Amino acid sequence: MKRTIWFAIAIVFFGLIVAIFIWLYAFRKADLSASSQRAETEIAATDLLKKFESNESEANTAYLGKVIIVSGTIDKITEDSTIVSVYIKNPEDVSGVICGFNKTMIDKSTIKLGNSIRVKGICTGYLMDVVLNKCSMEK
Amino acid sequence: MKTKFLFLPLFLITQVAFAQKHIAKTGYIWFYSYTPMEVIEAHNHQVVSILDISTGDIIFNLLVKSFEFKVALMQEHFNENYIESTKFPKSTFKGKITNLDKIDFKKDGTYPADVTGDLTIHGVTKSITTSGTIEIAGGAITAKAKFKIVPKDYGIQIPQLVENKIAKEMDITVDIPYAAN
Numbered sequence: 001m002k003r004t005i006w007f008a009i010a011i012v013f014f015g016l017i018v019a020i021f022i023w024l025y026a027f028r029k030a031d032l033s034a035s036s037q038r039a040e041t042e043i044a045a046t047d048l049l050k051k052f053e054s055n056e057s058e059a060n061t062a063y064l065g066k067v068i069i070v071s072g073t074i075d076k077i078t079e080d081s082t083i084v085s086v087y088i089k090n091p092e093d094v095s096g097v098i099c100g101f102n103k104t105m106i107d108k109s110t111i112k113l114g115n116s117i118r119v120k121g122i123c124t125g126y127l128m129d130v131v132l133n134k135c136s137m138e139k
Numbered sequence: 140m141k142t143k144f145l146f147l148p149l150f151l152i153t154q155v156a157f158a159q160k161h162i163a164k165t166g167y168i169w170f171y172s173y174t175p176m177e178v179i180e181a182h183n184h185q186v187v188s189i190l191d192i193s194t195g196d197i198i199f200n201l202l203v204k205s206f207e208f209k210v211a212l213m214q215e216h217f218n219e220n221y222i223e224s225t226k227f228p229k230s231t232f233k234g235k236i237t238n239l240d241k242i243d244f245k246k247d248g249t250y251p252a253d254v255t256g257d258l259t260i261h262g263v264t265k266s267i268t269t270s271g272t273i274e275i276a277g278g279a280i281t282a283k284a285k286f287k288i289v290p291k292d293y294g295i296q297i298p299q300l301v302e303n304k305i306a307k308e309m310d311i312t313v314d315i316p317y318a319a320n
Contacts, residue, residue, distance in 0.1 A: 031211040060228060065204055065218070078165050080316075083184040085165045098164060100184055100205070124204035125228045127187040128164060133205055 032102040034122050035136035037067045042118075045072030045097040045130075046090040052126040063123040069138055070097050070130075071118045074111060079103070086111060087129070088119070100133040110137075159193040161280055166315035168201060172306040179213060179305065181206040188315045190282060192244045195236035197254065197282070199313070203230055221295050227262045234267075242273050249274045254284065260293040271313065284313040 048070055052059040075089035075096060084106050089096025099119045111117070118139070121132030166186035172179040184207075187200040203224035208214040218224040234256015236242070242250040255268040271284025287308045290297065297305050 027210070027212050029211050030209050060225075064225060064228060080165070080167055080184060082182070083165075085184065087164075098185055100165075122204070124185070125202040127185075127200050127202060127229070128162075131185045131202055131205055133185065133207065 032134065033105045033136040034067045034120055034134045035105070039069045039120055040066050042069040042071070045070050045088040046093055048097060048130055049090075049093055049095060052130050056126055060125065064125055066123055067120065068123055068132070069118055069120045070099070070132060071116070072097065074113050074115050074117060077108070077111065077113070084108065086117070086119070086135070088117065095129040097130045097132060099135040100131070101135045105136050159191055161190045161192065161317035163188040163190075163315045163317045166199070166313075168199070168311065168313050170206075171310040171312070173310075174304055174306050177304040179208070181208045181214070181217065183207070186315065188282070188317070190280065190317060192280075195239035197232075197234055197236060197256070199232040199315070201230050203228055221290070221297065222261055227260075230261075231259045233257050236273075244273075244275060244280065247275050247277065252282070252284075258288070260288070261295050263293040265292055280317045282313065282315045282317070286311055
């Protein structure tokens with residue numbers, strides 16, 4: 001009798017731990033980058049910029065909040081305490097695409113000005129440039 | 140040839156006028172909501188700002204979807220249920236530094252700055268006045284401010300279910316380093 005009670009307590013306890021882990025995983029999950037998500041489309045930075053410049057609301061419908069891959073050359077790299085911003089810009093264009101990387105998601109020694117890169121990220125819209133965040137490097 | 144020379148002073152004037160404008164493309168704004176039940180913060184590192192030091196005009200522009208939360212699900216709820224970022228993708232502030240005469244942009248130091256202007260969040264525009272600082276260090280300008288906003292003022296509905304998890308007033312912190320021209 002005593003054994004079954006202990007057995008029941010053990011099962012409930014075990015279940016509780018599993019539940020906490022599931023809860024942590026599903027609801028409290030942090031996500032530093034969109035690297036694990038599938039990109040909906042791939043586009044050159046200059047083409048993406050042109051789409052936003054010519055018709056912003058149409059481009060918003062097409063790209064806002066979507067995971068996309070953008071390619072182009074690195075024009076500038078800046079950083080603050082937590083984010084590295086890599087600026088992809090075609091030399092002929094006035095503006096470009098700003099890609100925000102969480103510092104833990106990028107190895108700065110591997111990126112150099114003028115390099116061609118492919119970046120996966122979530123498109124958050126267009127201000128002076130198109131903005132991508134939660135970025136990760138693509139091979 | 141003559142016309143070229145005629146345009147030269149005009150060209151120089153526009154150059155000078157342009158140098159008065161300082162631009163930031165990766166400015167930082169974050170908000171903080173505290174209740175005993177839940178602490179929420181979200182960070183936006185892609186704020187665009189233009190500061191005209193000759194007139195004191197200051198503009199902030201940000202993409203609402205650029206706010207990053209620690210918890211992914213919170214970010215989803217924020218975007219879809221509260222701030223409706225697909226409908227209102229941008230938030231802006233257009234204002235003026237009202238005590239411009241007290242700020243010497245040529246001399247290093249931290250100057251208090253009074254700012255007043257129109258803040259648009261969730262499609263609702265309200266006039267706000269706050270004070271911040273302008274820091275000058277080696278010619279580089281950084282604008283900083285801290286103020287509170289009430290989400291309800293901007294038509295942001297918080298369901299009763301989560302009412303005690305979301306603060307009635309949010310702390311907004313602004314930290315914009317302008318690119319040195």
